[in-house]
Each structure stands twice: as structure tokens, then as C-alpha cells.
Amino acid sequence: MTKDAALSRRSSSLAPLPKAFFARDTETVARELLGAILECRTDDGIASGRIVETEAYVGEHDLACHAAAGRTARTAPLYGAPGIAYVYFIYGVHWCVNAVTRPVDEPSAVLIRALEPVKGIDLMRQRRAAARRDIDLTNGPGKLCQALGITGAHNRLPLQKPPLRILSGSRVPDSGVAVTPRIGITQCVDWPLRWVIAGNPFVSRGKPAA
DNA sequence: ATCCGGATCGCCT
DNA sequence: GGCGATCCGGATG
Numbered sequence: 001m002t003k004d005a006a007l008s009r010r011s012s013s014l015a016p017l018p019k020a021f022f023a024r025d026t027e028t029v030a031r032e033l034l035g036a037i038l039e040c041r042t043d044d045g046i047a048s049g050r051i052v053e054t055e056a057y058v059g060e061h062d063l064a065c066h067a068a069a070g071r072t073a074r075t076a077p078l079y080g081a082p083g084i085a086y087v088y089f090i091y092g093v094h095w096c097v098n099a100v101t102r103p104v105d106e107p108s109a110v111l112i113r114a115l116e117p118v119k120g121i122d123l124m125r126q127r128r129a130a131a132r133r134d135i136d137l138t139n140g141p142g143k144l145c146q147a148l149g150i151t152g153a154h155n156r157l158p159l160q161k162p163p164l165r166i167l168s169g170s171r172v173p174d175s176g177v178a179v180t181p182r183i184g185i186t187q188c189v190d191w192p193l194r195w196v197i198a199g200n201p202f203v204s205r206g207k208p209a210a
Numbered sequence: 211a212t213c214c215g216g217a218t219c220g221c222c223t
Numbered sequence: 224g225g226c227g228a229t230c231c232g233g234a235t236g
Contacts, residue, residue, distance in 0.1 A: 088232095089232095093229060
């Protein structure tokens with residue numbers, strides 16, 4: 001664990017980010033979610049991690065955003081209340097978790113792409129037996145959902161109360177943030193909508209940012 | 211009813 | 224750095 005994660009865990013003032021936090025421009029939310037804590041409670045216990053990588057998906061005009069397909073049963077959460085979760089299944093294997101935002105009536109969200117483990121590391125190791133090293137527990141969007149126990153059952157849930165919450169964490173200065181194109185998409189590949197804590201070892205690799 | 215591609219991961223080379 | 228796994232949503236017929 002890094003110093004920053006230790007600070008986050010030590011802080012006892014971890015309050016849920018209010019719905020108003022998410023009812024803003026998606027890029028702003030994506031930037032400000034860096035350093036916040038994503039937490040999931042299940043019958044097995046609590047697992048949480050500090051957000052170190054995010055991506056913004058900014059509306060129907062963003063062809064990489066699921067909402068580009070319009071409003072369907074699948075994409076309905078993107079049109080829902082700011083501050084709820086949008087959880088989807090991808091490649092027949094993995095879950096990915098987003099926080100729904102709401103700038104100017106656009107269906108949009110922030111994908112949580114990587115975490116630095118904070119609580120429940122043993123639980124994460126159990127859930128991710130394939131991960132030989134702790135660095136591989138939460139350094140990708142599918143991995144972090146498996147580590148925290150996030151599934152489709154969490155789709156549409158509010159992010160302000162258990163089982164799924166996002167808590168305010170340590171402030172990350174602009175000098176520690178890097179912005180790049182998004183990972184793993186085939187549309188709008190040049191849009192700089194990915195935010196990472198520069199140099200954090202838990203940031204996912206993905207494709208190089210050209 | 212059927213087909214195709216995907217906001218990924220892990221294992222292989 | 225490449226590829227198979229394995230399911231679902233959306234599109235087409």
C-alpha cells in the first residue's frame with residue numbers, strides 16, 4: 001500500500017459522495033473521482049479501494065458510450081438518476097462498474113477502471129485466486145469488480161449507501177494526474193477522456209495511449 | 211431465429 | 224504481443 005492509500009484508510013471522515021457530486025459535467029466527475037474510495041459490502045465482508053483510474057462516457061454523441069445505441073433496457077441506467085451505478089457484463093466474462101452522471105440531460109457515466117486496495121485484501125485474494133500478485137487484484141475494470149464482489153445485482157443501486165458506496169478520499173493534486181485517450185474502444189479513440197493517478201502501480205495497462 | 215462485436219482477462223509465446 | 228474464452232445486447236432477416 002502506498003502512503004496515499006494509508007492516508008485514505010486512516011481518515012475516519014469518509015463520507016459518501018452526495019448525489020449532487022455526480023450531477024455535474026462527466027469529465028469533472030471523472031477527474032474528481034480520483035482518490036475517492038469505492039466500497040462494496042457482501043455477506044463475506046467489506047472490500048474497498050482507492051480509485052486510481054477513470055474514464056468518461058459522455059452521451060449519445062459519444063460512439064464509444066453504450067448510450068450511443070439510444071435508450072434500451074440495457075442502457076436505461078445511463079438515463080437514470082445521477083449517483084446510481086451502471087453495471088454491465090462484457091466479453092461474456094466480466095462485470096464493469098460505472099457511476100452515472102448528469103450533465104445537461106445527457107446519458108453519461110464514469111467507468112471505474114482501477115483501484116488501489118484499501119480494505120478487505122484477504123477477501124479480494126480469495127475472490128481473485130487467479131491473481132498471483134496483489135498488483136493484479138484490482139488493476140482493471142473487470143478485476144476490480146471481481147475483487148469487490150460487484151455484479152449485475154448492483155446495477156442501478158445508489159452509490160450513497162451500502163452495499164455499494166463511493167466515499168470521499170484524499171484530494172489528488174493536478175500535478176499528479178495524467179489524461180489520456182480511453183482504453184479498449186474502437187470509436188472516438190482520440191478523445192482524451194481517461195484520467196489516471198500518474199505513476200500509481202495499480203493503473204491498468206491496456207493499450208498504449210499512442 | 212440467427213449473427214456479430216464488445217468500455218476484458220489470463221495464458222501462451 | 225496475440226488469442227481464446229464465453230455471454231449478452233442490438234441488428235438484421
